[in-house]
Amino acid sequence: MALIIEELNRAQHVQARYRMDGQRFTLGRGYSNDIILEDVHADPQHAEIVRGDDGCYYLRDLETVNGTQLLGNRRDKAIKGGDICERMILSGDEVQFGMTHFRLTDSETAMAPAVPLHSMENLFERLSHPALGIGLLLAVIGSFLLISYFSSAQDFQWNIALNLIAGTAVGLLGYAAAWAFIGRVVRHETQFFTHLTIAALAALVYLGWERISNLLDFNFSMGSAIPLLNLAVLMVVLPTMLWCACYLATNMAPRWRWAVALLVPIGFLGLELADQVGNIRDFNESPQISTTLKHDNWLWRKPVAMEQFIEESPQLFDIPIDKDEGHKSSEEAEVAAPPEDGDSAIDRAYRQIAGAAS
Numbered sequence: 001m002a003l004i005i006e007e008l009n010r011a012q013h014v015q016a017r018y019r020m021d022g023q024r025f026t027l028g029r030g031y032s033n034d035i036i037l038e039d040v041h042a043d044p045q046h047a048e049i050v051r052g053d054d055g056c057y058y059l060r061d062l063e064t065v066n067g068t069q070l071l072g073n074r075r076d077k078a079i080k081g082g083d084i085c086e087r088m089i090l091s092g093d094e095v096q097f098g099m100t101h102f103r104l105t106d107s108e109t110a111m112a113p114a115v116p117l118h119s120m121e122n123l124f125e126r127l128s129h130p131a132l133g134i135g136l137l138l139a140v141i142g143s144f145l146l147i148s149y150f151s152s153a154q155d156f157q158w159n160i161a162l163n164l165i166a167g168t169a170v171g172l173l174g175y176a177a178a179w180a181f182i183g184r185v186v187r188h189e190t191q192f193f194t195h196l197t198i199a200a201l202a203a204l205v206y207l208g209w210e211r212i213s214n215l216l217d218f219n220f221s222m223g224s225a226i227p228l229l230n231l232a233v234l235m236v237v238l239p240t241m242l243w244c245a246c247y248l249a250t251n252m253a254p255r256w257r258w259a260v261a262l263l264v265p266i267g268f269l270g271l272e273l274a275d276q277v278g279n280i281r282d283f284n285e286s287p288q289i290s291t292t293l294k295h296d297n298w299l300w301r302k303p304v305a306m307e308q309f310i311e312e313s314p315q316l317f318d319i320p321i322d323k324d325e326g327h328k329s330s331e332e333a334e335v336a337a338p339p340e341d342g343d344s345a346i347d348r349a350y351r352q353i354a355g356a357a358s
Contacts, residue, residue: 002107003049003057003089005035007100011186019107020057025049027097028062041066041098049089049104057089059104069096074103124194124248133193136200137172141165143207172199183249191248198244202237209233219300231269238265 003020018025018035026033030044037046043064050058061068061084073079075092084095091106127133148161176196184190213226222229243261246252252260 004105004107006103023051037100039098039100046097060086127197128194130193133196140200140203175199179245179249186250202241
């Protein structure tokens with residue numbers, strides 16, 4: 001039977017493991033120790049572990065400045081912490097030398113079974129290449145630039161475009177860096193390019209959906225339904241991004257990972273959804289005019305000729321109005337007057353529409 005000595009960080013994750021098979025094992029900052037501590041609060045010869053005649057291991061403090069502390073026992077919560085001069089080691093003891101934490105475990109302690117690899121592991125491995133992440137980042141920036149340049153009838157303003165590009169790049173890089181930092185602290189893995197690739201893919205998916213939504217609105221005039229559909233797409237894209245980030249950067253259990261991935265983005269988007277639903281029936285005095293250019297190939301429905309539309313317009317605006325017999329307004333007299341020479345069918349139709357509206 002051997003003693004396993006595990007060095008822990010502040011998040012209680014193992015940084016290094018040592019195996020003690022002999023009769024004596026020393027710890028301290030001195031180079032002569034079996035474990036050399038990189039801790040200015042530890043003494044050059046801080047502590048020793050010796051095997052007794054009874055086969056048990058004993059921990060002794062070597063009269064140090066900051067002492068040796070028992071923090072507790074992972075397997076027996078009834079064991080309380082305190083200063084140690086000499087103690088028989090129990091499997092699961094957690095001790096502190098200076099500011100360095102160790103866990104002492106019997107080598108015959110049963111281990112938990114292996115966790116099966118998630119089916120997404122192979123995909124994440126493919127997404128971790130730097131070239132893919134940088135390429136997708138450039139693809140997102142290029143897509144924003146092309147859409148803003150070719151889809152608007154307004155004069156192209158480079159300063160606005162550059163601000164858009166800079167904001168997009170900073171946002172994606174900042175998102176990846178934040179999760180990489182969390183992963184470095186929690187799991188000792190940054191996975192920066194994997195986070196960047198996932199964020200860029202999500203941005204491209206949403207850009208593609210925006211083009212589809214513009215096409216639907218162009219053909220069917222969906223109006224206020226488009227913002228609701230945009231929120232529905234975000235409620236799929238954002239939880240997927242957050243689930244991947246939590247999987248790569250944290251040690252959350254699957255249930256907690258799903259809870260965070262679903263509740264956090266849907267909670268924020270739910271407020272926006274409630275606002276959109278509340279404003280559906282609001283009347284807007286100003287017509288919604290789009291300056292986005294659309295090619296005629298985007299039109300799925302057969303267009304109606306202008307003359308035919310004008311001829312059918314009176315039916316849309318023909319509202320019966322009760323008036324006294326024999327009394328006609330000047331507008332009615334103008335509409336009822338015979339057509340003047342040279343009037344076109346379009347001019348007569350305009351006068352009919354004006355008369356119907358009055």
